[in-house]
Amino acid sequence: MNGNPKKSVFGFAHAWNGLKEAARTERNFRFHLAAAFLVVATGVFFRIETSQWAIIMLASGMVLTAELINTAIEKTMDYLKPDIHPRVKIIKDIAAGAVLIAAIFAAAAGLFVFLPELYAIKGVVPF
Numbered sequence: 628m629n630g631n632p633k634k635s636v637f638g639f640a641h642a643w644n645g646l647k648e649a650a651r652t653e654r655n656f657r658f659h660l661a662a663a664f665l666v667v668a669t670g671v672f673f674r675i676e677t678s679q680w681a682i683i684m685l686a687s688g689m690v691l692t693a694e695l696i697n698t699a700i701e702k703t704m705d706y707l708k709p710d711i712h713p714r715v716k717i718i719k720d721i722a723a724g725a726v727l728i729a730a731i732f733a734a735a736a737g738l739f740v741f742l743p744e745l746y747a748i749k750g751v752v753p754f
């Protein structure tokens with residue numbers, strides 16, 4: 628809170644710049660971005676309810692946020708310690724683990740939302 632609207636707008640510009648940089652340089656971020664768009668398209672297709680949208684939005688946002696934080700940690704470590712080091716490995720592995728956890732729980736949330744839709748509309752799910 629600084630009461631200076633100009634500074635807030637520039638802050639958003641920095642954040643947007645970070646997103647563009649991540650999308651340009653990180654394949655994993657592009658993959659998760661594409662997955663989020665696919666999930667939104669699937670939600671539109673099935674005309675899911677407001678509460679289901681909330682779950683999908685939270686899950687997708689969680690994965691993208693985890694991926695961005697992982698990227699920031701990777702870039703920090705590459706800048707501070709570019710050579711191979713066991714501690715860098717541990718730090719990067721833990722950061723990657725955060726993305727994995729976010730992705731697993733987001734996939735589970737997606738299944739809870741879309742499996743009943745598939746079953747109800749298409750009879751695709753065999754249970």
Ligand SMILES: Nc1ncnc2c1ncn2[C@@H]1O[C@H](COP(=O)(O)OP(=O)(O)OP(=O)(O)O)[C@@H](O)[C@H]1O
Pocket residue numbers: 655697701708709710711712713715716717719720723
């Ligand atoms: N300097 C280093 N020292 C030791 N191990 C490293 C180092 N840099 C990377 N690694 C190992 O390689 C893995 C991948 O790190 P990298 O920085 O290449 O990320 P990446 O290719 O973007 O992969 P991801 O985003 O999927 O974690 C790390 O999790 C770690 O196990």
